[in-house]
Amino acid sequence: MNVILSLDKYTNNNMKVKWSNYELAKSYDEYISSENKVRRHIKKIGNFFESLSLNDLKELDSSTESAIKSMGINFRVYSDTGSEERNWPLDFIPRIIKKSEWDIISKGLKQRTKALNLFIEDCYNEKKFLKKSSINEDLILKSKAYFPFCKNVKLPNSAWSHICGSDLIKDIDGVFHVLEDNLRIPSGVSYMLENRYVMKRVFPDLFSHYGVSRIDEYPLRLYETLAESSFRKTKSPEIVLLTPGIYNSAYYEHSYLAQQMGIDLVEGRDLIVKNGFVYKKTIEGLSKIDVIYRRVDDAFLDPDVGNPNSVLGVKGLIKCWKNKNVSIVNAPGCGIADDKAVYSYVPEMINFYLKEECILPNIKTYLMSDKKDRDYVFENIRKMVIKPVAEAGGYGIVIGKTLNNETQEETIKKVLGNTKNYVAQPLIDLSTTPTFSKNEISPRHLDLRPFILSGKDIYVTVGGLTRVALKKGSTVVNSSQGGGSKDTWIVEA
C-alpha cells in the first residue's frame, strides 16, 4: 500500500510537491485531514512545501544531515556486537501543534507532574493515597524502585522528580494521551534544542514568517530548578552534572547540558564524601557540592546502598542526601511512580491530591495481575500491546498484531510467569505527519516527549522532542531502534 506523494513517479526532479497526491495512512494525520485537505493551522507551511521541488527537498535533506554531522550531534547505540556512535536523525519537515491546543496540554502536564511528585512524597511519608485509594499497596511498597532509606524524607517544594519527561501520543481522533511518565532520568531534551538549532540554519527564512514559539530558555530554567533544589540557601550553589561516562548512550546530552549551564560534568571518580559532605576534586583542592544533577541510575548512585560494585557513583552519597547536605536531582526513590502499573492510577491521584479533574487522558491500562483484566487481554491479545512495567527505551514490548500462534503462546506463558511484571494497553493508532524518506513525502507515526521541570514553579518545555518512526507503518520511535526526530513547532493559529 501507500506509495505516497510519489515524486519519483515523475522523472522530473523539478516537479513540485502537491498535497493532493499525499496518500494518507489509516491514522490521524497532523497535516492533512481525512478529506485530503491541508489543515487550517498548517496552511502556511503547507503552501511553502508546495513551492518546493524534489530537487529542493533533496537539497534540504542533505543540508540538514551535513549540519548535524558538522555539529557532531550524535548518540550511541548498543548491540550484541558492541556499540557505535551514530549521527542524530532529524527529518526537516516540522511537526506542528496549535498554540491553543498546546496551552491545554501544558496545563495538563503541570497538573500531572504536581500530583506525581506529591504521590512520591506521600508514599515515603504518611501513605495517605495508599490507604484511601483502590491501589494495592504492595505495588509500591514491594516494588524494586521503593527505597526504604527514603522513608520520612521531605524535599523542598515536594519536588522528587524535578525533571520529568512524559510521552504523549495522538490517537485516531487527534486527541493527545499520556502514554507514560519518565520520572527517573529522562533524556532527549538536548536533541529537542539541537533540532531547533539545525532547523534555524536550514530554514532561516521560515522562522521569522511563521511565529514559531521559542524553546531556548530550557537550559536556564533547568539551572534554576537545580539551584532551587539546594538545601543550602545561597545565590550561587555549586552544581555538577554526574554522568556515567563517555560510553553512556546519552553522553552527548550530558556534555551538552553541562556546557549550556556552565557547570562541571563529573564522573563518580571526581567526587568524594568527607565529613558528611560531597566534594569534587579540583586542581585547587576539594570543593563542596550543593546539587548533583545525576544521570546515573539509582542502583549505581552509591555502592553503600545500591550495587556494591558500582564505580559510577559515590560512596556515602545517599547518607549525605538524607542529612540534607547535598541535593540529588532527580531524587533517589522517585522511580516508584515511574511504573506502568502505577501509571493507571494517575487520574485518581490528581483527584486525590489536587481535587481537580485530570486534564490529559491516560490510555486504558489493564493490570495483568488482575484476573479480570488478564482474561480480557488474553481474549483480545491481537489488539493489545503488552509491556513490562519497569523497562524503558521500548524494550520488552510485545505488539499483539505481530504475534502468530506460536509467539502468542510464548507471550502468554511469559506473562503468567510473573503477572505483576506486565500491563497491557489497547494498540493505539499513533498519529502521522509528512516525513521525507526515500525521495518522497509520506506519513510516518510519531510521539512527543515534553519535559517538565518542578521547583518553586512548574515549567513545561514549549513543545518537546518529537520522535518519529522512520519505517513505513512502524510505530517504534526509539532512536536506539531506528527512530528519527522532528523539530516541534508551537504556532499561533
Add this chain to the structure above:
Amino acid sequence: MLSRSAKHLYWLARYIERTENIARMIDVNLELILDYPVDHSLNWKPLIDTLDANKTYEKKYRKYNEDNVLNFLFEGTNNSSSIKNCLDMAKYNIETVRDDLPKSASISLNHLYDHIFRETFVKIHKRKRLTYITNIVDLTQEFFSSINDNLSRGYEFEFIRLGRFLERIDMISRIIDCLCITKSDKKTYDFSTMEWISLLSILSAQDAFRKVSKGEVDRAEVINFLLQDDSFPRSITRCLSILRLCLDSLPKNEKIILKIRTLRLRFDTANLEKFDDDKLHLFLDKCQKDLISIDNLVEKTFF
C-alpha cells in the same frame, strides 16, 4: 577546574608532543641513510636507547635493524614508545575533555589518528616514507597551533602547555644524551659533524642555529644552543622559561616553581661546552631524574 580534566589535558599534550618527537627522530634517521657511505650501515640502536626501550624491544627482536626498529616504533602495543600507542593514549585522554578544546584541535587529532592507523609503516614504499613522516609532524603542529590560536588562556591552556613542554624537555635531553653515549667504533670526523647536524635537524634548529653560529658546525656550540639558548623554542632553557610562565598562572605552584628554578639554575651555571661526553651524559641523566620528580609533583599537587 576538575583534577581529572587537568590530568587528561596534561597527558593529551604529552602524548602528542611525544609522537612528534619520535617522528622527528625517525625522520632524521631516514634522511641520514641517504648520506651514509655504502659500506657502513646506519646504526638504528640509538633510537631505542633514546627512548629507554631496550628491554621491551629485546623481548620481541634480536637485531637492531631498520625494519625491526621501525616496526617497533610504529606498531608496538604495550610500548609507550610506539607512535600508535601514543596516539591511542592521546585519543583516550581527549575523550572526556573534548568539549574544553577548540573543535579544530579535535579534528586535527582525528586526522592524525586516521593518518597513522590507516597504514602499516613498514609496508609503505620507501620512496613515500619521508613524506608520511613529515605529515605526522605537520599534523601534531596543526593540533597545537589550533590550541594556541583558539583556546582562551586559562587553566585548560596552561595544563596543555605544561604537559607539552615537560615532554619536550624530556625528549630533547634524551636525544642529545643518546648522541653523547653512542659512539660508533669507526667514527670519523665527518661522521661526527654529520651527526651534530642531524641533531639540529631533528629539532628543526638548523636555520636558527645558523643565525647564531656561522662556519663549521661545532659540537660545543650545538650543545650550547640546544641547552642554553633562551630564544629558540626547542632549547631546554627556553622550555624551562615557558614552564615557569605556565606555573605562574596555576594555583599551589610554589613547590613546583622551586624545582623548576633549581633545574634552570643548573643549566645556567653549567659550563656545558667544556663537558666531555661522559660528563654531559651525567648532567643530562640528572636532568632526567629532575623531570621525573617534577612530573610526580605535578601529579601530587593537581591531580
